[in-house]
Amino acid sequence: MWDRIKEKLEILADAAKYDVSCASSGSSRKNQDKGLGDTGMGICHAYTEDGRCVSLLKILLTNHCIFDCAYCVSRKSNDVKRAAFTVQEVVDLTINFYRRNYIEGLFLSSGIFKNADYTMERLVLIAKKLRTEHHFHGYIHLKAIPGASDELMQEAATYADRLSVNVEMPTEQSLHLLAPDKNRADMLKPMQYLKEGIIQNREEKKQFTKTPLFAPAGQSTQMVIGATPESDLEILYMSNYFYRQMNLKRVYYSGYVPISNDNRLPAIGTPVPTIRENRLYQADWLMRFYGFEMNELVSLDQPHLDMDIDPKLSWALNNLHFFPIDINRADRVLILRVPGIGVQSADKICQARRYNKLTWDHLKKIGISVSRARYFVVCNDRQDEYKSLTPIQIRQQIVNRAHSKYAANFSPQLNLF
Amino acid sequence: MQAVVYDGSFKGWLTAVFDVYEHRFKSVQVYKEENGEQSMFGHVHHTGTEEAKAGRVWKGLQQKLSNRALQELYYAWLSELKGIETHMLLFVQYAFGSKASIENDYSHPSVLLISQVAKKVHREKHRMEAFVRFQLTTDQLYYAIIEPDFNVLPLISDHFEQRYADQRWMIYDARRRYGIYYDLEKVEMIEVSFQQDSLSGKDISAVYDEQETLYQHLWQSYFKSVNIASRKNTRLHIQHMPRRYWKYLPEKKPL
Secondary structure (H helix, E strand, O other), X not given: OHHHHHHHHHHHHHOOXXXXXXXXXXXXXXXXXXXXXXXXXXXXXEEOOOOOEEOXXXXXXXXXXXXXXXXXXXXXXXXXXXXXXXXXXXXXXXXXXXXXXXXXXXXXXXOOOOOHHHHHHHHHHHHHHHHHOOOEOOEEEEEOOOOOXXXXXXXXXXXXXXXXXXXXXXXXXXXXXXXXXXXXXXXXXXXXXXXXXXXXXXHHHXXXXXXXXXXXXXXXXXXXXXXXXXXXXXXXXXXXXXXXXXXXXXXXXXXXXXXXXXXXXXXXXXXXXXXXXXXHHHHHHHHHHOOOOHHHHOOOOOOOOOOOXXXXXXXXHHOHXXXXXXXXXXXXXXXOOOOOOOHHHHHHHHHHOOOOOOOHHHHHHHOOOHHHHOOOEEOOOOOOOOOOOOHHHHHHHHHHHOOOOXXXXXXXXXXXX | OEEEEXXXXXXXXXXXXXXXXXXXXXXXXXXXXXXXXXHHOOEEEEOOOXXXXXXXXXXXXXXXXXXXXXXXXXXXXHOOOOOHHHHHHHHHHHHHHOOOOOOOOOOOHHHHHHHHXXXXXXXXXXXXXXXXXXXXXXXXXXXXXXXXXXXXXXXXXXXXXXXXXXXXXXXXXXXXXXXXXXXXXXXXXXXXOOOOOOOOXXXXXXXXXXXXXXXXXXXXXXXXXXXXXXXXXXXXXXXXXXXXXXXXXXXXXXX
């Protein structure tokens, strides 16, 4: 029996791993009445050899699927081993892994069997069982199956901390091309429903002291990057829409790992676009934490992010007239825009400069990347030698100094489209 | 140079701070008793723990520092780094000597150091919350061994008590030879001296629950299955899971 469970676990973990979400933070669920588990800041309990974090038991309930999406390993026409867990098996695995401190909770997704509601019902049943029978207060992330009913979505949100609908493709055309069984509207409908539910729940919380939790860690989604020819502009436009219009907590970018000989897709052996994925995450962070607007990073004239340098440096070089800024006087919003200075360093700078005029030595100790920032700031010990450099010269100096860990991936990736 | 040698407890260190002020010591170095480095100095002053003195210093600090800064001071002390007690003293003297709050003055070397060391200790605390791996014993105790860089058991206790409220567990710091034990009611600090081969001995199955190895195997194969081989990134893997922690992680042991 154990061998069979082990085999199922291998098949269904393998099939789930292309979903990159691993967050276990942001929920407000607390242990009650000496039950099991707790949520909080989110903990990564392990890291796989590809450097990604393992926070949740991330599995599919089954990889049987009635859909035939070209980019997916579990697509109907793919000749892979199929397996399905029983409800009890998923519950036992979750509880026993959790008790040993291997995981923060469960991330459960599934291939679509029979229909959307039937599948969603099983996912909800597992979450319900964990919460009510096992008094489990750990983190649960459920996949919202596009097309499932509002009632099921409502029930899912009462037991899960986070729900996500993967839009998969950045544009409707790509979705139509690669996933003919799916449609965009089915994906956006549950997202919209959850958004409204979350807002309503927040309002109720203000009025009543005891309001049940409703997807306390919010929603997220994922887009596959590099399977289709969208520009970074189109991708970031969608992210911006999800953050601003749908109140999503996170958008994940999953560099396409070639798994199929389908001629609509990059061939097997094409490198995973890790660097592009990385640049998109950098841009995403700039939009969420650094006060950048999407159109400052990409535009119709420049629809792609620069692959050689990060988007913040790229913006700074295109806008050199803002620099150099005075580290001892400039507003926090401007300091945040300096390449080489992160959010924490910016905060430290703003606090420390109230006591002392800051020098390069201070900045170095605070932990900023001086080799980048020195082109863009002045501080108490003036250093104006870089003032006369052109953007191209600065760019070259920085690029030559850096040894990118992705260097090996550069050329094939840039030739992709 | 004046050496002040204290008993190795946090309250002992507070007592030492009191004595520094009482005796008006100048250019002080503060040491733990067991370090034995004090012989280098001409003047040595020994302190134990005196509740009254420690209490007065703590109360004084509470008026000068925010809770965050007080916590950082305690975190820095738990680092057990060489010379940290002296920097903590300099930090405290700077705080007591200034009218305005100094805790964010990162241009002061001791203020910056305390904050940086506290951050390292906090990171170690977080790592231990992640890397503790319980094994279920035959008497249904969830048992884990760790060897953290810093003395973080006092910091992780609440986290595990809150999370595993319905199971008996124990976490043992093999480097510092003490552990914390939760008996379903409260967490206690306990000192255990294991006989050399009681747990590392030949008959593991006699100690651990019959399902223990099975779940460890399941976890190992899960860990292997979620890896995407075409994205291999060893540098990142090691950066997040430094080798020194592998010893007690079942997923890093051969299948």
